[in-house]
Amino acid sequence: MSDLVFDTADRLFGDAIDKALLDAAEAGTFPTALWQSVEQTGLVEAFADAETGVADAAAVLRAAGRHAAPLPIAETLLARRLLQRAGLDAPEGPLAIAASGDANRIEVAAGRVSATLRGVAWAGQARAFVLLTGDRVLLVAPASATIEAGRNLAGEPRDTVVLDGPVLAEAAAPIDLERWRRENAWARSLLMQGAMETTLEIAATYANDRVQFGRPIGKQQSIQHQLALMAEEVAAASVAARLATERLDAEDAFLAVAAAKIRCGEAAGKAAEYAHQVLGAIGFTHEHHLHHLTRRLWSWRDEYGHEGEWSIALGREVARIGGAGLWSWLTKA
């Protein structure tokens, strides 16, 4: 089932997304037709199946990462899931998400919300804002938003949003803030996995094609070894992402999600470094496709906690368990 979802999403993104579309999206032209196909194909509802939903959503995210899809896929998938669990109807179209904590402030009184939110992905495209406080899920209309545009390293919208207006719908929060952060970190891990897969393919292909010193550079041992190390990083990241997918809804998902964000985040930096080294100057140009992937890797590894933050959190948990208990904790998860 999830393989089928992956193939569908991979084909849809692969057919529609090229360098021109990515450049246009970065310049501010939202790929509306592509978004409509994503909705029509049902990909934003990938979580729907109770049995295979998480794996299906993982497949969509990985495919989106592979093609650097310039769309709020992760946000809309997770927002729809949150709304559905809260018993609220999800509006059609792209959704923006934000939660209390960090730099965000959300206040609700007498059916009105007043909020300042930072780093909101694709706020300008949102048909609705889905907010999670410690105890409530809120739906707010875009008409209540004042948006100050911002961007991450990849040029993806990460906006500052001031909300002031009525709450359209609300319900008790079905999950706590920590779980919500876990789900978002998991989604970033899957996006990174996909982007790393393509980055590796580009680098391996280039190494076979590019001739220097009278032969393809892929015949040089130093290049071979960098690509081997890159493949190892991608493999470890993929396995960590996969293990997190299998455990996302488990009570003790913390270890698996932390490991995925740490391992994917670390691999993302290394994969980008190796790929750029192999491609040389051409890979550093704007004209080449590579940066649409590597700039996303550099952005996504920092979003929802970089590997240092997650490592400290995981290390503190490990300290509570102690050296003697560590192995049984790992083998139980």
Add this chain to the structure above:
Amino acid sequence: MTALRFDPPTLPAEAEALRRQVRAFLAEERAKGSWSPRGDFGTHPDVAFSRLVGAQGWIGMTWPRRYGGHERSGLERYVVTEELLVSGAPITAHWIADRQSGPLILRNGTEAQKMRFLPRIARGEIFFCIGMSEPDSGSDLVSIRTRATKVDGGWRITGRKVWTSNAHISDYAITLVRTGPAEPDRHSGLSQVILDLKAPGVSIRPIRNLAGHHDFNEMVLDDVFLGDDMMVGQPGDGWKQVTSELAFERSGPERFLSTYRLLTALVDRGGEAPDDRVAETTGRFVAHLWALRGMSLSIAGMLQAGETPNLEAACVKDLGNAFERAIPETARLVAPSAMPMPGANDPFDAIQAEAVLNAPSITLRGGTREILRGIIARGLGLR
């Protein structure tokens, strides 16, 4: 480009039940004084302990019962192996026979060889080592010069093997020899034989390593007679057989757990409320370990399904070895007041010392990192 395939299996309930049995066995035997953790680099073989493990049915676990095996799954063997390794139990003596020599004989040996060797290996009565490297042949293994010459009823072998771990405590060595010409290609003409280490003409000399331990040996073979019944497989099939063992040799938990006990010692040294540096270090290492175990388990699943994931195994070994070496290198920087010293009373100091001194061997034994990366690059379609 060949995509690397990793598909971590869920361990079956039998394997988890077995895990509890292994833990109970280790705790009970340790309480009795049968063993204590004494080093993680194969420097403390313990024949008596290996017999205890054999008596539990945990050597040759996957082999057919008629050869003394226990017909358990590869995943069950995996669980036993990882439990023994993380505990620091002395399993060096039977390790090679269980992982490699026994399976080789099972796959390629004659019925008589299987009946003669496998039940005794499974009981922990006989031990094997592997004679591969020579003074002039390391990573370029096909260049070996130890030669077996056909004589009436068998072979006469002359040559020198080096870096042969545990030859001094083993009964037999699976030895790679040249039996035929290096043509049409140099991979042909190699054969694997079962060498009786007590045979006339075999001399074994210790080679101490930089950590001061005796693990390596030099084996000099001077016109050693070997009966026809000690050839494994057909003469000339040696290279094919050696390469078919690689996924078994390179993917197991021993490829990333050899400094695990230093990680737990670091966790304990950091205490219940560690500073950020210790927490970040241990957290990151646990994340790496988690992913490596997933990769290694998925290879165990593929091996059980009869596949030969050599490429994936090379990944696990290279990445796992880098992880093993990173632990002592980072631990020394973040551990509060560490003073590494071999044999120190403080477990952290003792294990740290052992890990630093043994680290160079990690990325050499069982395929150097350079060879592994070449294999992976070829899998990516380069070369």
